[in-house]
Amino acid sequence: MDELEFMRGRVYGADHEEAGPRPGRTYAQLVGGPLDGLLLDVTDRAGADLAEPVALPTELGRYGPGGRACYAPRPGDTRRWDWRGDTP
Template sequence: MAPATLGRMDELEFMRGRVYGADHEEAGPRPGRTYAQLVGGPLDGLLLDVTDRAGTPSPDQVALPTELGRYGPGGRACYAPRPGNPHHWDWRGDTP
């Protein structure tokens, strides 16, 4: 029997509430860590671990490697902290 494949919408729904870059076995949030929700773009709904960024100036933008963006494998999705709401990082576009 062939393995089941997820459609694009099923794949996006599957990823919601999962932590960006985490192993599949440990994809959910971990106690004692701080997360920001990625909003929009190819990583919409994923959580970004920002624990090590606490107490440091926020970056203007981060470029997160992803195969889901405009440039496919090797591309990056750019996100920036939302002004006044560091718990949400908004998509700014994709880059090669």
């Protein structure tokens, strides 16, 4: 199994032992970029907050350790968040 296949279905920011989705939580799929295929827990986001983009810390992006991958909800489909680029 390669690294990309291993990461699919995993929750961003979760411990390795508990990396899968948990019952009772709501997730959005990250699409594109360095975190492609990971799930983002959006359970505590609602209304306008669910429409706000996020900058997620990652070592996998263009800027390596300390960088962030930027994702925003796809218009009309808040279950998918599209990559918008990386930032230092």
